[in-house]
Every structure is written in structure tokens, then in C-alpha cells.
Amino acid sequence: MQLKAIHDNCSGCRTCLLACAMENFRQVRPSLAVLRIEGLFPAPGSYRIELCDQCGACAEVCPVEAIQLEDGVYRVREEECIQCWECLEACPNGVMRFHPAMEAPFKCTHCGACVQACPRSAIVWSDEKESLEV
Amino acid sequence: MLYGYAGQVLWIDLSRRKIEKRPLDEGFARKYIGGRGFVARMLFDLVPPGTDPYAPENIMVMATGPLSGHFLPGSGKTHFGTKSPATGMYGDGNMGGHIGPALKYAGYDMLVITGKADAPCALVIDDEAVELRDASGHWGKWSLKLERELKDELGEDFEICTIGPAAENLVRFACISHDFGRQCGRTGIGTVWGDKKLKYLAVRGTGNLSVFDPEGALEAGRRSYSDIKDKPGFTGWQPEGTAGITNFVNQVGAFPTRNFQTSFAEHHEQINGKAILEKLLITHKGCFACPIPCGKYGKAVTELGEAYVEGPEFETISMFGGNCVLPSIEDVAYVNWLCDELGLDTISGGAVVGFALECFERGMISLEEMGREVSFGDLESVLHILHLIAKREKIGDALADGVKLAAERIGRGSERLAVHVKGLEWTGYECRNAPGMMLCYLTADVGAHHNRAWVLGKDVTGTDADVHSLIQAGGSGDRLPKSEVRGKAQWVIDSQHLRPMFDVLGTCRLQMMELGFEVEHYEELFSLITGQEKSWEEMIRVSEMIWHLTRAFSVREVLNFGRHMDYPPQRLCQDPVKTGPNQGHCISMDEVHILLDEYYLARGWDENGVPTRETLERVGLADVAAELEAVRAHGFSR
Numbered sequence: 001m002q003l004k005a006i007h008d009n010c011s012g013c014r015t016c017l018l019a020c021a022m023e024n025f026r027q028v029r030p031s032l033a034v035l036r037i038e039g040l041f042p043a044p045g046s047y048r049i050e051l052c053d054q055c056g057a058c059a060e061v062c063p064v065e066a067i068q069l070e071d072g073v074y075r076v077r078e079e080e081c082i083q084c085w086e087c088l089e090a091c092p093n094g095v096m097r098f099h100p101a102m103e104a105p106f107k108c109t110h111c112g113a114c115v116q117a118c119p120r121s122a123i124v125w126s127d128e129k130e131s132l133e134v
Numbered sequence: 135m136l137y138g139y140a141g142q143v144l145w146i147d148l149s150r151r152k153i154e155k156r157p158l159d160e161g162f163a164r165k166y167i168g169g170r171g172f173v174a175r176m177l178f179d180l181v182p183p184g185t186d187p188y189a190p191e192n193i194m195v196m197a198t199g200p201l202s203g204h205f206l207p208g209s210g211k212t213h214f215g216t217k218s219p220a221t222g223m224y225g226d227g228n229m230g231g232h233i234g235p236a237l238k239y240a241g242y243d244m245l246v247i248t249g250k251a252d253a254p255c256a257l258v259i260d261d262e263a264v265e266l267r268d269a270s271g272h273w274g275k276w277s278l279k280l281e282r283e284l285k286d287e288l289g290e291d292f293e294i295c296t297i298g299p300a301a302e303n304l305v306r307f308a309c310i311s312h313d314f315g316r317q318c319g320r321t322g323i324g325t326v327w328g329d330k331k332l333k334y335l336a337v338r339g340t341g342n343l344s345v346f347d348p349e350g351a352l353e354a355g356r357r358s359y360s361d362i363k364d365k366p367g368f369t370g371w372q373p374e375g376t377a378g379i380t381n382f383v384n385q386v387g388a389f390p391t392r393n394f395q396t397s398f399a400e401h402h403e404q405i406n407g408k409a410i411l412e413k414l415l416i417t418h419k420g421c422f423a424c425p426i427p428c429g430k431y432g433k434a435v436t437e438l439g440e441a442y443v444e445g446p447e448f449e450t451i452s453m454f455g456g457n458c459v460l461p462s463i464e465d466v467a468y469v470n471w472l473c474d475e476l477g478l479d480t481i482s483g484g485a486v487v488g489f490a491l492e493c494f495e496r497g498m499i500s501l502e503e504m505g506r507e508v509s510f511g512d513l514e515s516v517l518h519i520l521h522l523i524a525k526r527e528k529i530g531d532a533l534a535d536g537v538k539l540a541a542e543r544i545g546r547g548s549e550r551l552a553v554h555v556k557g558l559e560w561t562g563y564e565c566r567n568a569p570g571m572m573l574c575y576l577t578a579d580v581g582a583h584h585n586r587a588w589v590l591g592k593d594v595t596g597t598d599a600d601v602h603s604l605i606q607a608g609g610s611g612d613r614l615p616k617s618e619v620r621g622k623a624q625w626v627i628d629s630q631h632l633r634p635m636f637d638v639l640g641t642c643r644l645q646m647m648e649l650g651f652e653v654e655h656y657e658e659l660f661s662l663i664t665g666q667e668k669s670w671e672e673m674i675r676v677s678e679m680i681w682h683l684t685r686a687f688s689v690r691e692v693l694n695f696g697r698h699m700d701y702p703p704q705r706l707c708q709d710p711v712k713t714g715p716n717q718g719h720c721i722s723m724d725e726v727h728i729l730l731d732e733y734y735l736a737r738g739w740d741e742n743g744v745p746t747r748e749t750l751e752r753v754g755l756a757d758v759a760a761e762l763e764a765v766r767a768h769g770f771s772r
Contacts, residue, residue: 009418011429119362
């Protein structure tokens with residue numbers, strides 16, 4: 001299963017960001033969320049959802065192999081991270097995150113909090129391998 | 135510890151360019167809760183009695199609520215307040231979007247702006263880093279264009295509030311704009327920004343909000359999003375948003391049309407919510423954490439130009455589609471866009487333009503004063519007048535002061551065409567035959583505004599049905615009998631306590647008012663987030679206290695404040711409705727006195743509408759009673 005973004009459904013409310021931070025960090029802090037909503041205003045007047053699609057680019061560049069694929073999800077092994085931050089640069093969707101209060105970068109773990117919270121089904125689970133966006 | 139709150143208040147003295155952070159006082163927070171409560175008390179305490187709204191001593195307060203920014207439906211709201219340049223009384227306005235949560239994540243529950251800058255400036259808040267910047271290069275810029283420019287300059291993750299040229303030129307109904315289409319529109323709060331030379335506010339907040347019971351709040355938050363999805367209005371009301379009520383309001387003869395000459399628009403199906411979906415919509419646009427986005431973002435293409443715009447909402451439809459008789463939703467949306475860019479409140483804007491069009495039609499405004507021929511239903515005429523107002527050119531200089539002051543200046547009998555209460559223009563519900571709703575307007579604490587109380591549905595159906603249910607039931611369009619005026623006071627009072635309570639908490643009322651989302655959710659979430667046990671009934675008592683406080687502020691500031699301040703405009707009690715279901719109906723002054731007598735008695739105010747000492751003491755405002763008595767006995771210079 002993959003997270004799939006249906007951009008046209010998004011209304012920019014960012015409930016997904018709140019839910020992500022609440023679920024993973026128990027903090028009311030959308031800046032910690034490992035997905036992004038970008039508003040394209042005034043034109044063309046739409047939203048774009050940036051999600052982790054588990055592409056593995058972060059793992060590929062990690063010099064110490066601190067990011068490993070486990071059950072279809074790339075996870076950061078904090079104890080092995082050397083804080084070079086190359087994974088942040090490598091993430092094509094800009095959702096590999098860093099925060100000064102954290103010792104290692106963090107990323108989406110497919111917890112599904114965003115899917116559950118989205119009131120407009122703009123983020124859904126999908127079996128499709130090819131098309132992750134609509 | 136104050137859970138739920140950010141914990142600090144940011145004080146900005148523009149005269150001395152001084153920035154100060156102070157802890158949020160716990161006793162103050164517990165008593166006034168947040169948002170509108172904070173705004174009301176700060177204004178009463180900090181604005182010296184008799185202050186000119188344009189004096190440096192006037193302040194502007196922006197206050198979030200304890201639930202702002204938290205994980206629950208519609209937590210994106212924040213409140214603004216000032217001594218209103220439109221009315222000279224208590225003035226406030228509410229804004230959605232994302233700016234309130236951003237301020238809290240940056241660490242501040244409230245922003246207090248004092249003094250006045252000597253040159254255009256901007257306030258930039260980047261978490262703990264706060265600075266005043268020179269904004270001379272941005273002065274004169276249009277609101278939405280400036281927001282785009284600032285996002286490009288500062289970063290997408292900054293939330294921006296701007297004012298447009300109208301506020302710079304002290305148009306008394308200038309707004310603050312945010313998020314490419316959200317406004318704090320009423321009572322001229324943008325005007326006070328313009329007077330203080332504050333061109334924009336930019337906030338980036340990345341911090342955390344403390345929560346008393348994080349696990350419980352997460353679970354209750356999840357449940358509230360789930361529960362709201364089960365409401366019929368979730369799929370029924372949401373698609374058209376506030377514009378969905380257009381048909382209902384028209385069919386029950388309450389749609390302001392042709393400067394309130396009538397209350398029924400023949401062309402309502404050309405300007406309703408369905409027309410938005412068919413002719414404008416690009417995306418549904420929601421405020422922070424909102425599951426029922428009422429914002430409709432689209433593109434309007436007209437013969438005179440095209441624009442991307444959020445809206446129009448119902449109020450804009452009523453005031454420009456009905457009151458100025460613009461024939462199509464594209465025209466209404468295009469005017470909406472121009473108002474947003476110039477920084478004009480679309481409600482007062484539509485009321486003022488409608489007033490000007492009728493004055494011109496009746497020869498009360500000359501061709502020379504107007505600068506060209508204008509007429510109802512003509513897009514070019516409306517755009518022309520809006521530009522005159524924003525620049526204060528020709529007759530626009532008088533119109534920029536709102537219909538009350540403009541009529542005083544124009545004279546020639548134009549007072550009869552000026553539809554307002556206390557200097558604030560009437561909004562989208564005509565009520566010559568809806569006495570409950572009439573009383574809502576007459577006694578709203580900022581002037582003629584619908585958002586403090588709304589009982590039109592009850593006037594028509596006699597029930598407390600939510601708005602979605604009213605829309606579903608519809609209106610027949612049939613001729614309506616004369617309504618009974620007695621027994622409406624308690625309806626209005628209950629609504630005046632219920633609706634503003636959401637402005638105190640920092641949440642959007644539409645979840646409840648439009649869809650029937652239960653108040654018990656807020657009771658539970660308030661407890662889990664703040665750790666304070668407060669029943670909804672207790673919260674409503676706080677809302678009642680705030681109502682007396684805002685009234686006391688206005689009584690203090692207007693030395694001849696009295697019953698006459700609550701009278702309806704001449705048109706609504708002298709000119710019967712011309713067409714539609716309420717044709718021929720009018721409200722008499724005898725009926726107005728019945729409404730006010732019942733209301734004052736139920737409120738615990740004297741026959742002049744002044745809160746009595748006993749009432750103020752009963753709600754915990756003994757100090758306010760003492761101050762009020764002193765000012766009324768000795769004047770401002772006591």
C-alpha cells in the first residue's frame with residue numbers, strides 16, 4: 001500500500017499536518033509533520049500535497065546506511081545517523097525533515113494519521129504502484 | 135500552568151518602536167478565556183475614555199483563543215479589535231485562514247499594537263525573533279498582490295496579513311486581508327492599521343502548544359472529525375458554502391435588493407451557490423483544520439476583466455448581487471476581487487455603493503460629483519465607485535466614511551437611504567418582517583452585523599433548525615403574513631451568547647450553526663486541552679459577561695449613548711418592502727419600542743439600554759460599573 005495524493009480534493013486545511021505531528025510526536029506542532037501542503041495562489045488557485053512515496057532516495061544517499069527498508073517503509077535508525085543531512089537534500093518531495101530539537105532526521109512511517117484525518121479524502125491508501133498522484 | 139495557550143503576549147509600541155513580550159496573566163485568561171473576551175477587556179482597560187480612533191492612544195488587539203491551532207474542526211480562528219473608526223464604539227472582527235494558529239505556534243496568544251508609526255512599517259514575527267521593518271516600499275500596493283510578493287520574499291511558510299490602499303487612505307470600512315481571500319472585514323480594523331501605518335504582519339510559527347491530556351485530545355479530536363462527517367450538511371451544505379443559503383433568503387423575502395428598497399431579487403438563481411459551482415469554481419478552500427471548507431476559489435471572467443478570487447460568500451452576493459443588482463455571479467466575483475485588492479469590506483462596500491447608486495438615481499449626488507453616469511446592475515458603475523472610495527476622490531471622499539456620515543455630508547434627504555445601525559452598514563438579511571432578526575441587528579454590539587446573532591430561520595419557521603436544514607426545507611416564495619413582534623428578546627439573547635462564544639474559543643461557529651455539530655464536543659475538547667473543567671453553560675455565562683462588557687465600552691465612549699442608538703434606519707421603518715414575499719411590510723417605531731423594551735428588561739439594562747450596576751456586578755464586572763458611572767457623571771476629563 002502506498003499513500004496517494006489527490007490534489008484536487010485538497011482544500012488546504014492542513015488537518016493532516018496536525019494529525020501527523022500529534023500521532024508521531026504527541027505535539028500540536030504542524031512544523032514537525034512529514035508531509036507538506038503548498039498553496040498555489042493567486043493563480044492557478046490550487047493546492048499541492050507533497051508526500052513520502054517511499055522512493056528510497058534518502059536511503060540511497062545515506063553514507064552509513066542508517067535508513068533501511070523494513071516492510072515496505074524506509075525507516076531512520078537514529079542511533080546510526082551521523083547527522084550529515086544528505087538525505088534532506090536528496091528527498092525529491094521535500095518531506096525528509098529536520099528539527100533542531102531532534103538528533104536525527106525523520107520521515108514518514110506510513111502511520112496513516114494523515115489519511116484518517118483528511119476530511120476530504122485528499123490523501124488515501126492505494127494499491128497502485130504506477131500512479132501515486134491524481 | 136496554562137495548558138492550551140501559548141503563554142505570552144506580544145506588545146508592540148509603534149511610536150517608540152518598542153517590542154516587549156509579557157507572560158499571559160493566568161487570572162485574566164481564566165476569566166476572559168480568549169479571543170473576543172481578551173479583545174473586549176483589553177480595549178476597556180487600555181483605551182482611555184473618549185479616545186479618538188485615530189489617536190495614538192487607540193490600540194489594536196489580535197487575540198487567539200485557547201482552542202486556536204489545536205486538533206479539532208475549525209480551530210483556525212482569531213479575533214481582532216479596536217475602537218472603531220466606523221462607529222466610535224467597540225469594534226471587532228474575526229478572521230480565519232492560518233494566521234491565528236501561526237501566531238500561537240510562534241509563542242503568542244495575543245498581539246497588542248499601541249502608538250502610531252511615523253512612516254510605513256511592518257511587523258515580522260519568526261518564532262521568538264520579532265522585528266519592525268520599514269514598509270515604505272510597499273505603501274500603496276494592493277492587498278493580494280502584496281501577499282504574493284511577501285510570500286516570495288519571506289517564504290511560503292510565513293502567514294501574511296496586509297492592508298490595501300483603502301486602509302492607507304482611511305476609508306472607514308477598510309479590512310485586513312490574509313490567505314488570498316480571508317478578511318477581517320468589519321468595523322474598520324484595517325483602517326486603524328492604515329492610520330498606524332502598519333502595512334503588513336508576517337508570522338512564521340514552528341513551536342508546540344502544550345496540552346493537558348495529549349492522548350485524550352488526540353482521541354477526541356479524531357472523534358470530532360469523524361462525527362462531523364456524519365452530519366447531513368457535511369456533504370449537503372459544504373459544496374456551496376455560505377452561498378448555499380441565497381435561495382432560501384430570497385424565497386423568504388429577506389434578500390437586500392436595490393439598496394434595501396425591496397427584499398426579493400428576481401435574478402437570484404444567476405448569483406447563487408449553484409452558479410458559483412458552475413461558473414467560477416476551481417477549488418474548495420478551507421481555513422486551518424476545517425473539514426467543511428466554505429471558501430470557494432475560482433476565476434471570474436467578465437467583459438471588463440478577469441480575476442482569480444476567493445468567493446463570493448453569501449454576504450458579498452447579497453450586497454453586490456442584490457443590493458447593487460449585479461446580474462451575474464461573474465460580476466459579483468469580479469467586484470469581490472477588486473474589494474479584496476483595494477482592502478475594502480465587501481459588506482459595507484456593497485451597502486455604500488448601493489446607497490450611492492440610489493442617491494445618484496434620485497439626483498442627490500450630481501454627475502459632476504460622481505464623475506460619470508452610474509446605475510444599478512452595471513458592473514462598470516460599481517467598479518468606478520469603489521475606485522473613487524478607495525482613493526477618496528470626488529464623491530468617494532464622502533462615501534469612504536460610510537453611509538451614515540456620507541448622508542450627513544450629502545444631505546438632500548439622503549439620510550432616508552442610509553441603511554445602518556450606529557454607523558455600521560446593514561448586512562445580508564433584510565428584516566422589515568423578521569422582527570427577531572431585526573432585534574439582532576439593532577442590538578449587535580458593533581452596529582448592524584448579523585454574526586452576533588442570527589434568528590432569521592426562527593423568525594420564518596419558529597424552530598431552531600440549523601442552516602443546512604433550512605436550506606433543504608427551502609422557502610416557498612409565497613406572500614408572508616405580518617410577523618408577531620413580541621417574545622423575541624430571549625431568542626436574540628441566546629443567539630448573542632452562543633455565536634460569539636466561538637470567537638472566544640478561537641474556533642469557527644459554522645460547524646455548529648450550519649451543520650448542527652454538538653457543543654458537547656467543545657466542552658470535552660476544552661477540558662482535555664486546557665485542563666479546566668468548564669461546562670458549556672459556564673462558557674455561555676462568560677459570553678454573557680463579554681456582551682455586557684462590550685456594551686459598557688460603547689456606552690462609555692458615546693456620551694449621549696441611549697435608546698436612540700438602537701433604532702433602525704429610516705428606510706426600514708418608513709418605506710414598505712416593494713416586491714416579493716414581504717411586499718408592503720414595514721416595521722413601525724411602536725413595534726421597535728416593544729422589541730427594545732423586552733430586550734432591555736431581559737438583559738438587565740435600563741430604559742436607555744445602559745447596563746445597570748446590578749447587572750454588571752452580577753456578571754463579575756463591578757469595576758466596569760464604577761468606571762461607567764464615573765464617566766457618565768463627569769465626562770471624559772474626570
